[in-house]
Amino acid sequence: MMKCSVIKVPAGAPHDMTGLRASVEAGSIRPGEVVAVLGKTEGNGCVNDFTRGYAVLALKQFFASYPEGKEDKMSFIMSGGTEGVLSPHFTVMSRSGSFMPGEAGNGLKSLAIGVSRTRDLHPEELGRRSQVDEVAEAVARAVLDAGIESAEDVHFVQIKCPLLTAEHIHEAHARNAVPVTEDTYKSMGYSRGASALGVAVALGEVDREILLDKDICVNWELYSKVASSSAGSELSCCEIIVFGNSPAAEGPYYIDHDVMRDAIDGAALQRLIDRHREDELVQVLAKAEADPAGYVRERRHTMLDDSDINHTRHARAVVGGVLAYVCGDPMIYVSGGGEHQGPAGGGPVSAIFRRNQ
Structure with missing residues (x-):
């Protein structure tokens, strides 16, 4: 049986691992069972928010320091911006055991977490149906990885997606490719929007057959009720974490x-x-x-x-x-x-x- 847990850890800075270290030493977090870390960092959340990449680097180094750590297989999704009263922190998701098709526990559905990622996307794919399709396929893999039986049991899908930088735009032009926008800040919205529609397609909330490139970030009637996407310059693929409930999972x-x-x-x-x-x-x-x-x-x-x-x-x-x-x-x-x-x-x-x- 799969067993998942979620632990919240405060962070004094994007590189602050003291809370994580204390949780590991206390036994509430086991490095070998961590599959993903979802973080809030205190940058501006915009194109030049390097606190996200800084936090990812610190997390990878932290988990690499443990022999059982599998940092190369973990998903690190950082969302910049802790304006107002929001407090910087890491949400650490662990998974032990494994999902076996047809397996059922005590009749209750418990938390199940699945992770996946797309291939690296070309700059001109961001904000277009090609990104939607890649995300939809990756979400379907994550749902399967979690052992979730139906779309109704999916309650949150977190995606970290790329954005366009000036360098990306220049590289696309050199290949005679046309990006969806040449405004790097606007590219964040296009990438978030296409990623969210990928979730909607995967879960049957939006019909892929009627979806057009021109609908992305224009037709607000199309949306997912469980998608959450965050754009950053620290990656070129889309990383996906699916949260849901499954009878093949156990735990509180x-x-x-x-x-x-x-x-x-x-x-x-x-x-x-x-x-x-x-x-x-x-x-x-x-x-x-x-x-x-x-x-x-x-x-x-x-x-x-x-x-x-x-x-x-x-x-x-x-x-x-x-x-x-x-x-x-x-x-x-x-x-x-x-x-x-x-x-x-x-x-x-x-x-x-x-x-x-």
Whole structure:
């Protein structure tokens, strides 16, 4: 049987491994069982946020220091930006045992985690259907890796995707290839959007046959209710972590999700907490977006017009504050930029719980 666990570790800086080391020494984290680390680092979350790569380097070196560590097979997904009250941290996901088809435990569905990655993508593929297709195939592999039986049991899909830099754009032009945009910041949105639509295609939320390149970052009627994508310059492929529940998994952890209709919809998380009030809330995973219409509940917002601070940073601060108030903990995972990740202006929110009995 597969058994998965989730441990939250505070970080004093992108390279701070003291919390991880203490958890390893205490026995709550076993380096040989870690399959992925999801982190919030304190950079700007934009194109030049090198705290993400810095954290990945530190994590790889940390796990390489243990003989049983398998850092070359782990997924390290860092989301930059801890605006407002968001607290920098790492969420460490471990998996022991293995999934066997047809295997079932005590009748309960427990947390199951699957990981996969795409091939390296060419610059001109970002933000287009080729990226959608590559992500869809990788998500399907991760679902299989987790032993999740149906799309309804998938409650969060985290993707780390590439972005365009000036060097990438120049390289594409040298091959007479045309990138989707020549604005490096906008490329983050295109890559996030195509990745999210890849999740939607894989889980049957969007029909691939009707999806066009021109729909990406334009047609907001198309979205996934469980996708979360974060773009960075530290990789060329898309790394995927699928969270869900499976009867072939055992252990006290499980996950559920809801959808925020806008940036101040804390009721979505409250519904999850109320639904599972008998159990312990372990971690919250959510997306944040400045509503592209420029309004929140019929009130104008200025996040999209601010030339000093990127709108993704505003959105993380707002949603982070709302959800931290609801759950009483600012050390939660909130990623900015919600293109095709939940309804326009809103986004998925998932919660991992630990059964108390």
